[in-house]
Amino acid sequence: MSTIFTKIINGEIPATIVYRDELVTAFKDINPAAPVHILIVPNKEIATVNDLTEEDERMAGRMLLAAGKLAAQEGIAESGYRLIINCNHDGGQEVYHLHMHLLGGRRLGRMVAR
């Protein structure tokens, strides 16, 4: 069974797609935590960071490059932003299809609640 993010990538469920290439797709988070909240997702289903292999090196680099491009596109490159990848239970991962959050457009505060 495919993940909800694969369904978005395949156009089976709606989302606001803001970037797409042969390796990654980016779309707006449905429940934004900041004025800019975009998810950057591998086109291939990979559950978590733990499941990356050396074969995924190019795609993993592409996730970062896409984040930089999207930050510029959204006008937050200079003001700043945060990239987050949650992994498994303690990391707070809810969707088991690897994704990087791009968050910005306001001061984000502490990185982790203390």
Ligand code: AMP
């Ligand atoms: P995480 O906790 O890192 O797994 O984050 C999962 C993120 O996916 C959350 O920020 C959700 O709001 C987001 N999300 C879940 N379903 C959708 C969807 N259909 N379209 C866009 N974002 C979604």
